[in-house]
Amino acid sequence: MHITTHIILILALLVIAVQCPGAGGGRGGGSSSSGSSSSSSSSSRGRRSGSGGFGPFCFSIKCGLFLFLLTIFVIGFWVIVIICLLVLCWIKCTSGIPSQMNENFIEQGSVKDYNYEESPFKTGVWSLLYHQYNxxxxxxxxxxxxxxxSGKVTGRGTDDVGNFTMDGIFSSRTLRIALKQKYEVGTGDPTENRGHKSTIQLNWVSNKNRFEGTWYIQTLKYRDNGYFQLEFDATSVPLLNTSNE
Structure with a gap:
């Protein structure tokens, strides 16, 4: 920021130096110099008004090549600064928000190289893995x-943030899952668990036999998204069968 300020000050001084008229003569020729200077200044202003100038800036080559290029540089600099600020603002405002609503997400996409003899949507214990904070x-x-x-899914679990519940929807046609995760306040890590909600959107990856996708979080203090993986734990099937008997 200090470097930018220095550059602007230097450019302003250059513009002033170009615009500043020459110094007057000594006391001996004061009267004639004054009249000459007044006449010269008047004619100079007349030339400047028709040369495409506006204040310290110049939008025409008639003002001189240096001043014209300097004006273009200053304007271009501020245009770039404004564009960068708008892009940063857009990134911050949209971070943590999925591009599609869950209902639209599960209905889009196509399935390739999938064995339809067995559905990947199995009730049981699943293993989740996610990437956050590098x-x-x-x-x-x-x-x-x-x-x-009904095409709905519910669940519960615990991670390093705290206890949470899940509810969402899925599509057997596109093999997609969209989940809403809600953390329970007072559980897990108090610095991370604010009782917030996150959105999880996943696609079935047949060659890896698991769901992969993205989690999204947007709160007043934190906005982000990252990789999320969900894989069925086949070892849980015997345990579930035993508990149901």
């Missing part, structure tokens, strides 16, 4: 229940 978190175990008649 670190991997997990895996953590969660219990998900899929209702194929």
């Amino acid at each position: 670190n991997w978190h997990g895996p953590y175990q969660i219990l998900l229940t899929f209702d194929h008649s």
Whole structure:
């Protein structure tokens, strides 16, 4: 910021130096110099008014090549600054927000190289892994229940932030899941758990036999998104069958 201020001051001094008229003569020729200077200044202003100038800036080559190029540079500099500020503002405002609503997300996309003999939407224990703060978190175990008649999924679990519940929707046609995760206040890490909500949108990756996608969080103090992975824990099936008997 200090460098930018110095550059602006230097440019302003250069503009003033170019615009500043020459010094007057000594006391001996004061009267004639004054009249000559007045006449010269008047004619100079007359020439300047028709040369494309505006204040210290010049928008025409008639003002002189240096002043014209200096004006273009100053204007271009501020245009770039304004564009950068707008881009940063847009990134900050949209960070943590998915580009699609969950209902639209699960209905889009196509399925390739998938074995339709077995649905990937299985009720049981799933393993989740996510990336945040340049670190991997997990895996953590969660219990998900899929209702194929309604296309809804519910679940619960615990991670390094705290206890949470999940509810969402899925599509057997596009093999996509969209979840809403809600943390329970007073559990886990008090510096991270604010009882906030996050959105998770996942696609089925058949060659890896798991769901992959992105998590999104936007609160008053924090906005971000990152990678999220969900994989079925096959070892949980015997345990679930035993508990149901």
